[in-house]
Amino acid sequence: MNNDKQTKEDSKPDEQIKRWRLILGQYADEHLNPNNDLNPYDRQIDQALNYLYQNEYRSRGLLTKDENAPKSKYGGKDNSVYNTVNWLRQTRKLFPKSTFERMQNQAIERYQLEGILNDPNAVKELQPNFNSVRLLMNLRGKLNNSVQEEVKALIKKVVEEILQKIKTNFINALTGKKNRFRRSSIKSNQNFDWRATIKANLKHFDQDKQRIIIENAIFNSRATRQLPWDIILCVDQSGSMDTSIFYSAICASIITQLPAVNLHLLVFDTQVVDLTHLASDPVEILMTVQLGGGTNIGYALNYAEQKITNPSRTIMVVVSDFYEGVSLTNLYNTVARLNANRVKMLGLAALDYDATPVYDLQVSQQLANRGMQIAALTPEHFATWLAEVMK
Incomplete structure (x- = not known):
């Protein structure tokens, strides 16, 4: 029993050394892994990490594009066995989803993997x-023409997923309150009539379990407001x-x-x-906008002012x-x-990826004052x- 305990304790430093070796890469072999004793699974992790992070050495001028030194010592299976496609497939299998997405983002944003x-x-x-869409939008000028359709398909998947989450509640918020005298087939939490x-x-009351068995859930429709409004949406497309x-x-x-908007x-x-x-096609909008450049909000509002009829x-x-x-x-x-002139004006502050507001407080306050x-x-x-x- 004592021997087993000692073996476990001895294995902890070995595990820590192995993790450091994987972090530092094959350049640390001489000091941290002189016997080249990584198991097959660890070797796959090592190859996947090295395929991406050797770009860091290249970006610092420490490794030319044709160099792979020191050469892998694992039976000739060096990083040349990878191309970007099978690297993505292999990395998705080897790492947790959050880790894979972080490596994918770094491949696009930091190293702009060709x-x-x-x-x-x-x-x-x-x-x-969302993050892969954001990164590809920022790098769209560097994308090969042959990938445009696949980028568009990827954006469409993400857009449709988000639309499914927010569309019903968004429309319900804008089209009116529940109409208790009309039923609806749209099974939305906001439409649920519990009474x-x-x-x-x-x-259907169950005496033994003292609860009602719901066999027919009832949902109300929404009372449609006729909203004779013009909405002018001005979106800053700076970087x-x-x-x-x-x-x-x-x-x-x-x-x-x-309706009526x-x-x-x-x-x-x-x-x-x-x-x-x-405006009805968010994918085409995202494929059209050109992120970058300066900001002239005043000029945009002058342009928008010409669209006002009421x-x-x-x-x-x-x-x-x-x-x-x-x-x-x-x-x-x-x-x-x-x-x-009685135009209603709403200023929607920018949100970053974590939904944290990012905006100039002083300018915003001056606009609020006006x-x-x-x-x-x-x-x-x-x-x-x-x-x-709009009420």
């Missing part, structure tokens, strides 16, 4: 999540706005489905591009970090003028806010 940027099959192997459900299922553009595109596509979609940096004709029934929504890149005078004067309501909200809460304004 295999991903130029190979459609590599894009197919990427984990379809009518209990009444309809009392006959820091990738997260907000993603969600703005999704929100725009939902708003276009609302006209949407204008404008994206801007120092220029303005009218994407109203694409000021008292117009909502101007500005999605931005409010870091204005030019003189603030035009911006402040324009907001004050729109407010005087009549623009400012908030930092997720899409669902934005819908509720928009509905309150």
Whole structure:
């Protein structure tokens, strides 16, 4: 028994040394693994890590593109057996999902791995999540033309997943309260009529278990509001706005489905591009926007002002970090003028990947002083806010 305990204690330092060896890579063999005693599974991990992180040595000029030294000592199975596609497949199997996604993101963002940027099959192997979309959008100018369709397919998967999560609640928030006199086939938590459900299922009361067996859940429809509103959505497309553009595109596509609401979609940096004709298709919006450049919010509002036909029934929504890149005078004067003309103005602060607000507090306060309501909200809460304004 004592011998078993001692063996376990002795194995702990060995395990720690092995982990350090995998972290530091094959360049640490001489000091941490002189006997080359990694097991087959550990060798696969070592090869997967080295395929990616040898790019760090190259980026620092310590390893040329053709070098792989020191050569692997595992029966000739060095890193040349990998290409980007099978590296992605193998890495997904070897590591937990969170670790794989981190390595995938570093391959795209930090090392701009050519295999991903130029190979459609590599894009197919990427984990379809918001962060991979964000990174590919930022690198779109470097993507090979042959991968564009696969990038579009990946964006579509992520967009559809998010739409499924937020669309029903978003529309319900904007189209009205529950109508207790009409039933609905849409099984939404917000539509659930618990009183009518209990009444309809009392006959199914289980005496032994002292509970009602729900055989027929009842849901109410929504009372449709006729909202004669024009919504002008102005979205900042400067480099820091990738997260907000993603969600703005999704929100725009939902708003276009609302009755009696006209949407204008404008994206801007120092220029303005009218994407109203694409507003119903978030994928096309995301494939069209060009992240980067400066910020001229005042110019965008001047452009948007020309779209106004009924000021008292117009909502101007500005999605931005409010870091204005030019003189603030035009911006402040324009907001004050729109407010005087009874245009409702909502300023939606940029959110980063963790949904943390990122915006200029001083400029935002000055805009609030001139009549623009400012908030930092997720899409669902934005819908509720928009509905309150339209009441």
